[in-house]
Amino acid sequence: MNRGPSWFNITSMVMGFAFLYLPILILIIFSFNESRLVTVWAGFSTKWYGELFRNEGLMDAAWVTARVAFVSASIATVLGTLAAITLVRFGRFHGRTLFSGMVYAPLVMPEVITGLSLLLLFVAVNFDRGFWTVVIAHITFSMCFVAVVVQSRLVSFDASVEEAAMDLGCPPGKTFFVITLPIILPAVISGWMLAFTLSLDDLVIASFTTGPGATTLPMKIYSQVRLGVTPEINAVCTILIALVTIGVVTASIVTKRQEIERKRAEAAAVRADEPQQV
């Protein structure tokens, strides 16, 4: 009956993908451009990648960004995980609705407002703006994403597993580290990765809360682009895209392989059980 996809389907798919990925593809192609002009093709070259690594401003910014992302993602993961556990495991405590609302508010808060309010706060308490103010700001807005990811895992996770551990003599604190954490670890890791990429990507909040000596890569790129796009920028973007792609592809391959393994094991288990049921 099914004669494969229709022309309509193929066209809409091609156009959809083109819409999503054509700009990125062009960016990647032009990062290998020989010419100094971004929009004129003058032959293949990798010289801008070399230029990039000699550009101290960009490299500094990249290093700052990586550090900010790592530190803020790690702290946001701890806090977000704690918030998720509170929301899922502690039932209906007083002020639960308020608490969950406040945890999730940054999800929908316009970045400009988050950035501006944090700036006002730092000024008010006379906190020197720099690396740590950016880190704090990034924790504030990425924590809620971690909380969402971890919460969805906790909801689907049978609480009686924790009860079983306690029933067998394991105190609650230890139960968290030997039972709960290993089980929810994949969600915690993906929460960390989400927080990391959000921090990597952020321009608005970082611009508000940064100070001298703490320019992040997006800020650097943005300020350079205002003076005109250079092929160096294309090169740095291509590297970022490559990193993200490798990360995503690896993660999905690992997940897929685990799933296949699990299905095979389950099938084996059923086969092993059959003779006993005769």
Add this chain to the structure above:
Amino acid sequence: MVTKGTAAKKAAPRKTAAKAAPRKAAAASARSKAKSEASSGQPGKVGPVRRTFAPWNDPAAKPFILYENITKRFGDFVAVDDLTLGIYEREFFSLLGPSGCGKTTLLRMLAGFETPTEGRILLDGQDISTVPPYRRPVNMMFQSYALFPHMSVADNIAFGLKQDKMPKGEIADRVDEMLKLVKLEPFKTRKPHQLSGGQRQRVALARSIAKRPKVLLLDEPLGALDKKLREQTQFELTDLQQQLGLTFLIVTHDQEEAMTVSDRIAVMNQGNIIQVSTPAEMYEYPNSRYVADFIGDINLIEGTIASVSRGKVTVETADAGKLVVNQDLKADKGQKAWIAIRPEKVRIALKKPAARTDNVMSGEVWDIGYLGDVSTYHVKLPAGSTVKALQTNATRLIERPITWEDQAWLSFSPDGAVVLLS
């Protein structure tokens, strides 16, 4: 094998669990009886006797577990209502009831996952109401099995022992012993997701008894297994309990399971215990219509008390006139009452039974349920109610079988029925 399985499943819905239960229970008890020489039937007792174990009849015996005036409220909802219950050492005790009757709450309170709103729980004479779950000498087998998904079978079983800081060598020995007990030696290094449902159930069981708890709590332990595996496991459970000499407290909504495994059963409804007794007593002498209806299949004939004398009650019914039951009963003349009679105790015949003068009814055969081993005849009495009679199909060919729209005679012995007042 596959076809066999589906055939069994197809037949299952026709054979209601209610009818299967008593025969199953009798078989179980007979088996145990054959095993233990000590159990000779006591005169005047109903049902086969599993073992000469009845501390509840001994006024000097002290309950091992004592729920004392326990009330548990969740907000406005009363899950357990001022309940007192004693369970004895080495007893296999079942809490039976529909979902939401408070049986699981009762179990979880003993495990320590819920705190009673009022009252206290004594274990071996000690008040354990304030002891946290990880310090109680009881272990629980969860309905979902709650195996640790990131640990192997052996690590799951060893988990509780490790918490007790048992030496490594002893842990290894105990784990091997447990694996042998539940016949899972080849699966030692597997992870829970690499096991079938039945194997997981056995791992959960092994894990919960590895610490040799004083009491094992089982929350719907066999609910997730298919029928055949469930029946097999029921016997394994009773054997295990006798072998280890533990006190088992099991929660179930499956009356067949409760009858097969228990020394005593408590039937619960809406946070209260309606009746506590041995399976056979529960089946033969239910104390209310609720219990009679919950355990097995029963005919209830409504009427009013006509006369009460020593050991004999006469009930006037609209369906069948005066019916007589041999029973000591405190009741007033004219009081509303129900005659409860199990379908297998009702005889059905095409001719009026000559031997009987009392407890004879006549009606039209309305429906027949053929189950292979037995048939259920639904007979409609003139006043409109239906009485079920169960007959064993002992022979293949019958000269004149009872069929639809036959006028049939029903009769029962005054010893076979019970008069219920509530």
